[in-house]
Amino acid sequence: MKAIIVDDEYLALESMTRLLQRFEVNVAGAFQDPREALKQQQSLNADVAFVDIEMPELNGLELAARMQAAQPGLQIVFVTAYEQYAIEAFELAAIDYLLKPIQLKRLDLTIKRLQARRADPTPEPEQAAAPMVCFFHHLSFQDAQGHPLTVAWRTAKARELLAYLIHSGDKTPSKEELLDRIWPDADPDKSITHLHTTVYQIRQSMKAMGIPLRLQYKEGRYHIDQCGTQVDVLAWEKAVREAAEAGDDGAMNRLLMSSYRGDYLETEDYMWADGERERLRALWLDHALKNASRLEATGASSDALSLYQQLQVRYPENEESYFGLMRLYGKLGNNAEVHQQYAKLTDMLSEDYGVEPSESIMQWFAQWNERKQG
Structure with a gap:
């Protein structure tokens, strides 16, 4: 165990x-600075983090939340001198x-509990055994076992x-549309040659990787037949819809925190992707706001x-x-973090928009302050 x-x-x-x-646990890293622990945690790939709660600047509760967001499988053991945290905080x-x-x-x-958890982990939801084209964060490919595939592209x-x-889905772009989208500044005669050459390169690359995508051409239009290949964005959106219909807050939280690995093709300089990127961002935001509120209401403080x-x-x-963070930190008795979140909000709104927080937030903060002072 690491x-x-x-x-x-x-x-x-x-x-x-x-x-x-003494218990033969491999201590991969020991940190006085919680921010340094955040920087190094993924490279250390530990099984468990022993986290002190009372730390300045970044306390253990927030640190644990961030660590699990970056590494969902990481187990957390809190260490504290204050027993009241055991009552309120260890829903996390x-x-x-x-x-x-x-x-x-x-x-x-504690060590025995950790060992039992490792011996009998909660099974992950089964994935369909099919190759995957990934659009979250950047264009990439995985084989049927989820292993990354490296593509030696001849050209960008x-x-x-x-x-x-693939982005076009069931639509069938015409030759003219593709030339306008992909080679907008090229000489028209040369761009036709570029298109034909590139189509050949794609077919060869997919065949070499064993990904059953078929690039078809019919009556002047192009189409990708997925032939069982999955697209992560489509699978994610379907799973989100099903989780919302079933009212499964746990599944929804995993989809929002772990499966949404980055915005739609966010590292690719493709202007045609902007609209879909913003649509998915808005969808993520809508579900995240609703799910965070439900998790808070049901006492799932960590999530x-x-x-x-x-x-x-x-x-x-x-x-x-x-x-939301102000309310949670208030329930956990972390007064400093409540003040910090309110100050961050006030500064952001003042600098970016020249306004104050909404009336309901200012009223909540004033009443919370009165209770603490009373």
Whole structure:
């Protein structure tokens, strides 16, 4: 078992390292700075993180949410000197918590829980055994087992043409449309040659990779027959629709946090992708706002915290992410984070729009302050 430890106190960090080593746990990293732990966690690929809750700047609750957002399979064990967190905070998808000073018998129980979780993990939803074309973040390919496939593209235009034909779906772009989209500045006579050459390159590349995409040409129009090949965006949107209809908040949260790996072809400089990118962003935002609110209402604090955090990263202009975090941190008794979120919101709105937070947020904050002072 591989672990990382995060605690701003050096002596506590050293003590936990020695204790874990007694149980033959491989300590891959020990960090006093939680932000450094965030930077290195994926490269360390640990199974579990032992996280102190009370840390300045970035506390353990928020750190855990961010770590699990970046690495959903990471197990969290909170370490705290304050038992009240065990009542309110450990809804946060943590497998366990430890009270300082840590007792060997109690740590032994935690290690056994972790080992049992590794021996009998919750099965992932089954994926259809078919190759996948991925449009989230960038154009890429996976084989039927989910392993990445490397394509040696002859030209960048071959890559773009294939992406555009898949993007077109059931539509059948004409030769003229393709020339206008893919080779807008080329000499008309030469662009026809480019198109024919590129179509040949695509067919050869798909055949070499074993991806059963068929590029068809009929009556002056082109079409991609997927032949069982999946497209991640289409599969994601279908799964989101099904989760929404079933009211499955857990499945929806996984789809929003893990499956949506980045915006539609966000790293590709394809102007024709802008409309679909914004449509999917709006769809993600709508479901994320609704799901975060439901998760918060049902007490799933960890998932709600992670989703609001992701909302803030993707849509920093959206007030609800700040307000949601304020409410959650207020329930957890983390007063400093409530103030920090309110200050961030106030600064953002003032600098970008010259306005104040909405009346409902200002009223909530004023009432919350009064209760704390009273």
